[in-house]
Amino acid sequence: xxxxxxxxxxxxxxxxxxxxxxxxxxxxxxxxxxxxxxxxxxxxxxxxxxxxxxxxxxxxxxxxxxxxxxxxxxxxxxxxxxxxxxxxxxxxxxxxxxxxxxxxxxxx
Amino acid sequence: xxxxxxxxxxxxxxxxxxxxxxxxxxxxxxxxxxxxxxxxxxxxxxxxxxxxxxxxxxxxxxxxxxxxxxxxxxxxxxxxxxxxxxxxxxxxxxxxxxxxxxxxxxxxxxxxxxxxxxxxxxxxxxxxxxxxxxxxxxxxxxxxxxxxxxxxxxxxxxxxxxxxxxxxxxxxxxxxxxxxxxxxxxxxxxxxxxxxxxxxxxxxxxxxxxxxxxxxxxxxxxxxxxxxxxxxxxxxxxxxxxxxxxxxxxxxxxxxxxxxxxxxxxxxxxxxxxxxxxxxxxxxxxxxxxxxxxxxxxxxxxxxxxxxxxxxxxxxxxxxxxxxxxxxxxxxxxxxxxxxxxxxxxxxxxxxxxxxxxxxxxxxxxxxxxxxxxxxxxxxxxxxxxxxxxxxxxxxxxxxxxxxxxxxxxxxxx
Numbered sequence: 111x112x113x114x115x116x117x118x119x120x121x122x123x124x125x126x127x128x129x130x131x132x133x134x135x136x137x138x139x140x141x142x143x144x145x146x147x148x149x150x151x152x153x154x155x156x157x158x159x160x161x162x163x164x165x166x167x168x169x170x171x172x173x174x175x176x177x178x179x180x181x182x183x184x185x186x187x188x189x190x191x192x193x194x195x196x197x198x199x200x201x202x203x204x205x206x207x208x209x210x211x212x213x214x215x216x217x218x
Numbered sequence: 219x220x221x222x223x224x225x226x227x228x229x230x231x232x233x234x235x236x237x238x239x240x241x242x243x244x245x246x247x248x249x250x251x252x253x254x255x256x257x258x259x260x261x262x263x264x265x266x267x268x269x270x271x272x273x274x275x276x277x278x279x280x281x282x283x284x285x286x287x288x289x290x291x292x293x294x295x296x297x298x299x300x301x302x303x304x305x306x307x308x309x310x311x312x313x314x315x316x317x318x319x320x321x322x323x324x325x326x327x328x329x330x331x332x333x334x335x336x337x338x339x340x341x342x343x344x345x346x347x348x349x350x351x352x353x354x355x356x357x358x359x360x361x362x363x364x365x366x367x368x369x370x371x372x373x374x375x376x377x378x379x380x381x382x383x384x385x386x387x388x389x390x391x392x393x394x395x396x397x398x399x400x401x402x403x404x405x406x407x408x409x410x411x412x413x414x415x416x417x418x419x420x421x422x423x424x425x426x427x428x429x430x431x432x433x434x435x436x437x438x439x440x441x442x443x444x445x446x447x448x449x450x451x452x453x454x455x456x457x458x459x460x461x462x463x464x465x466x467x468x469x470x471x472x473x474x475x476x477x478x479x480x481x482x483x484x485x486x487x488x489x490x491x492x493x494x495x496x497x498x499x500x501x502x503x504x505x506x507x508x509x510x511x512x513x514x515x516x517x518x519x520x521x522x523x524x525x526x527x528x529x530x531x532x533x534x535x536x537x538x539x540x541x542x543x544x545x546x547x548x549x550x551x552x553x554x555x556x557x558x559x560x561x562x563x564x565x566x567x568x569x570x571x572x573x574x575x576x577x578x579x580x581x582x583x584x585x586x587x588x589x590x591x592x593x594x595x596x597x598x599x600x601x602x603x604x605x606x607x608x609x610x611x612x613x614x615x616x617x618x619x620x621x622x623x624x625x626x627x628x629x630x631x632x
Contacts, residue, residue, distance in 0.1 A: 121319045135287035139314070154287045155274050155316035159325055162278070180283045 235411035324401030537614030
């Protein structure tokens with residue numbers, strides 16, 4: 111993984127996920143909210159920090175800049191990392207399959 | 219536009235939560251931040267309002283698209299100072315917080331802490347060198363008391379300013395580091411944190427800084443005027459027979475009634491022919507030369523060094539008296555100062571001329587401590603009475619007991 115600090119943060123994951131369709135800042139925030147079904151309401155500071163880091167790491171690029179707004183898109187490396195993270199998360203969920211029974215017992 | 223008011227800041231902008239909360243409280247009192255610097259902020263007066271402030275840290279300059287992105291969420295950009303950017307929003311108008319993920323916000327402090335981690339050890343080394351320099355100045359020549367008397371203020375001011383600066387920066391560094399840790403552990407910044415304890419801390423720092431400045435001003439300005447008052451009826455470099463000194467004069471010991479006061483003994487040589495005979499000046503003419511240097515410091519408000527000598531042109535008679543006089547602020551320094559004076563004044567004879575100089579301690583009525591020594595035809599007296607310390611080098615017609623008695627009498631007159 112290109113990022114130095116261990117597993118991808120939730121913010122990074124959702125930004126990459128939302129950037130499957132190129133977007134600019136404010137729309138990107140709405141798109142993240144949409145893709146997370148309203149669960150992640152990302153602030154502009156958090157979003158800007160994530161975008162800056164991922165630009166440096168080559169996971170995203172700027173494809174348009176009209177002076178006021180920049181439009182970002184995911185790079186092949188970004189897509190690859192997103193997929194790797196998805197696989198990692200899936201295996202985490204699969205490993206926790208046996209919790210289903212516990213949850214069901216707890217709910218009943 | 220309302221009245222602009224400058225306010226000295228009490229809260230460090232790097233104590234993010236407390237600084238944000240302080241700005242909100244000021245807005246509630248009708249003061250709105252316009253600009254801010256290291257120690258002060260400029261505020262505009264307007265109707266009090268509930269305003270939320272947020273601080274964002276980044277090394278990069280704020281780009282246009284970033285400001286637009288924040289504005290789209292209701293956060294208006296106000297000002298930047300170095301790495302610190304301030305935004306505000308009227309309470310309830312913002313659609314979201316600027317930072318919604320504590321861990322991501324922690325990344326904004328990584329660069330700053332990295333830079334400070336490099337800077338702090340360098341600063342520590344520089345300050346240690348500075349402090350070592352102060353220590354050297356203090357113990358230079360093995361005469362710490364005399365060094366304190368002559369350079370005490372500058373040593374103190376230098377050492378204290380450096381230590382204070384280091385302490386303030388170190389605290390800021392640890393504050394930022396612990397904030398970064400706390401953010402990485404997922405704990406969000408409390409935007410309404412109490413700023414009272416920060417204010418108290420900063421007040422103490424401010425008070426110490428002002429004290430250092432005050433001491434510095436006193437030692438520079440007040441002492442300069444004190445020097446003029448220290449020795450009355452005297453210009454600063456020459457003495458006349460009328461000059462009043464709170465200490466022995468050569469004329470108290472020798473008969474200089476008919477002496478001709480001159481600036482330099484070279485006058486006699488200038489008047490002499492090549493064969494050494496003096497034109498128009500009788501051989502037994504007595505010339506008397508004197509000079510005084512005054513100093514003043516916090517540890518000894520009145521200090522002077524008087525040098526007097528008298529001689530006839532045919533060198534059949536010569537006498538001299540060099541006096542160092544200190545009126546110490548603290549009488550407790552008298553003994554140490556005496557020892558330092560002995561070391562300094564006798565050093566030439568003991569170290570450079572390799573003479574065996576015996577120092578004798580004496581008891582004498584009217585003086586607290588008396589030491590005497592002899593080297594060649596020079597008689598040394600080091601004495602103290604209360605907070606007054608005197609060192610004398612004398613050659614002339616008087617003997618040791620007469621010299622000490624005259625000194626005791628003079629000091630007890632004053």
